[in-house]
Amino acid sequence: MAIWKTVVGKLWLTIIALVAVVISVNGLFFLNYIDLNFVDSSEVKHLFIYAGAVGFLLTTFFAFFLLKKITQPLREIKEAAGQIGQGDFTARVAIRSTDEIGELANTFNSMAAEIDSLIQILQHERDHLSSVLRSMTDAVISFNADGKVILTNPPGKHLLGDWIATDWSEEEAYGEGEVPRPIQEIFHEVIRCGQDMTSKVHVKNEVFSVVMTPLVSAEGVRGAVAVFRNVTEEFKVEKLRTDFVANISHEIRTPLSMVQGYSEALLDEIVTSAEERKELVQVIHDESLRMGRLVKDLLDLARMEAGHLDLNSQVLDVRQLMNRVYRKFAALTKDKGIALLYEESKEPLVLQEADGDRLEQVLTNLMDNAIRHTATGSSIRLHAELVPTKKGNEAKLVVADEGQGIPAEDLPYIFERFYKADKARKRDQNGASGGTGLGLAIVSNIVEAHGGRIEAASEVGSGTTFTIHLPMQGKS
Numbered sequence: 001m002a003i004w005k006t007v008v009g010k011l012w013l014t015i016i017a018l019v020a021v022v023i024s025v026n027g028l029f030f031l032n033y034i035d036l037n038f039v040d041s042s043e044v045k046h047l048f049i050y051a052g053a054v055g056f057l058l059t060t061f062f063a064f065f066l067l068k069k070i071t072q073p074l075r076e077i078k079e080a081a082g083q084i085g086q087g088d089f090t091a092r093v094a095i096r097s098t099d100e101i102g103e104l105a106n107t108f109n110s111m112a113a114e115i116d117s118l119i120q121i122l123q124h125e126r127d128h129l130s131s132v133l134r135s136m137t138d139a140v141i142s143f144n145a146d147g148k149v150i151l152t153n154p155p156g157k158h159l160l161g162d163w164i165a166t167d168w169s170e171e172e173a174y175g176e177g178e179v180p181r182p183i184q185e186i187f188h189e190v191i192r193c194g195q196d197m198t199s200k201v202h203v204k205n206e207v208f209s210v211v212m213t214p215l216v217s218a219e220g221v222r223g224a225v226a227v228f229r230n231v232t233e234e235f236k237v238e239k240l241r242t243d244f245v246a247n248i249s250h251e252i253r254t255p256l257s258m259v260q261g262y263s264e265a266l267l268d269e270i271v272t273s274a275e276e277r278k279e280l281v282q283v284i285h286d287e288s289l290r291m292g293r294l295v296k297d298l299l300d301l302a303r304m305e306a307g308h309l310d311l312n313s314q315v316l317d318v319r320q321l322m323n324r325v326y327r328k329f330a331a332l333t334k335d336k337g338i339a340l341l342y343e344e345s346k347e348p349l350v351l352q353e354a355d356g357d358r359l360e361q362v363l364t365n366l367m368d369n370a371i372r373h374t375a376t377g378s379s380i381r382l383h384a385e386l387v388p389t390k391k392g393n394e395a396k397l398v399v400a401d402e403g404q405g406i407p408a409e410d411l412p413y414i415f416e417r418f419y420k421a422d423k424a425r426k427r428d429q430n431g432a433s434g435g436t437g438l439g440l441a442i443v444s445n446i447v448e449a450h451g452g453r454i455e456a457a458s459e460v461g462s463g464t465t466f467t468i469h470l471p472m473q474g475k476s
Helices: 007-037 041-085 100-135 154-165 181-193 232-267 274-305 318-335 356-372 439-449
Strands: 139-144 149-152 197-203 206-217 220-230 314-317 339-343 350-354 379-389 392-401 453-459 463-471
Touching (some): 041 100, 149 154, 154 220, 181 197, 181 206, 181 220, 232 274, 314 318, 314 356, 318 356, 318 379, 318 392, 350 463, 356 379, 356 392, 356 439, 356 463, 439 453
Parallel strands (some): 339 379
Antiparallel strands (some): 139 149, 139 220, 197 206, 206 220, 314 350, 379 392, 453 463
16 A cells, blocks of 8 residues: 555655645745845755755654554554454454554454354354254255255255155146245245144155244244154054054954854854754854964064064975975865976075975965965966076075966055955955965065065966075075
């Protein structure tokens, strides 16, 4: 900065101007007087010039003295203020005196220290809040009043990415960085009312619990923050519990009603002939066995789903297991007029870790279903083979029937509990009591406990094929 633009420069120029005016005025008034009263007037005139020069030098010295004492400290305060404005809150000013300039520097340093302390507190709170947000498993998304996303935590960013990548219909679509369509109504209500709102939203096959809170400032509601929790599993469990209660009530009510009705008929001696009494007793016996199987299957399934399935793992020859199952059902299928075809594997099939009794239970259950839904004159095929995969060799076990089949829309649900209550699983053609509806759920749990998987393929009128894949080296 030019010196004449500074306070000291302006003061220096002012003093010089005043000195020049004083000397000039005195010169104008005293020149005639000097010429008349002094013999050698030039000496006096030289005295005036010397006095002006000395005055100029004194004012210049005074100006540079003020420049060091006033302008330099002020410039340092200005530079320190600029550093603080740029974010360097550690900037301080050297205190060079105890006068007003020194007091100003001291006050400036105190102010800078307070700002530095306040900024550190704010940064600590910000880092604390950021750590809390990052550690949350729930998705947190903050919106401004216009619906633009201003802040998210990692789960929230992931959720937004999933929703943006979702194939929305045209009326559901929304722009990037805007309030997603499923919560737009909640957002507008929160902005309008300025109150917390809680709701559940369904997005494709998932269910989210949403808690939205307004961001309030002195000017009004400036946005909202939403917390999303994926409650899909809880929703499914609740639905499963409701369906379970309904199904178990239905399953138990029927045999209980039959047992009660037939036993009352016997007690009231409505049936007189020995043959009719024997028939009623047989029905009571069959229904009691059915309830017993239902209770046993329920207990087994509850233990499996709770993770309490104990496997007696040992080396198992799959070909011996398949032979055992074939011999068990050969006579029964022959009596029913069903051809049981067994294709024995030509390669050794030995599972290193498997429970033979449990796997026999799986195949027995699948064979029971196949026989129940296969008409006379049809066939059931048993087959096992070795299948190489990227993860290692697998034993592939197949139970295929030529029964009534399962509709395609019902196929994904056949391993759920009480699936037999669906239209694809009725009592057999002779009217005999069907299974408990828990068999395939138990089968699925046992196979998964072995580290394997079970698949079903079916076509209505052509039959159903169940395929079990079991790792040869056991569960990994």
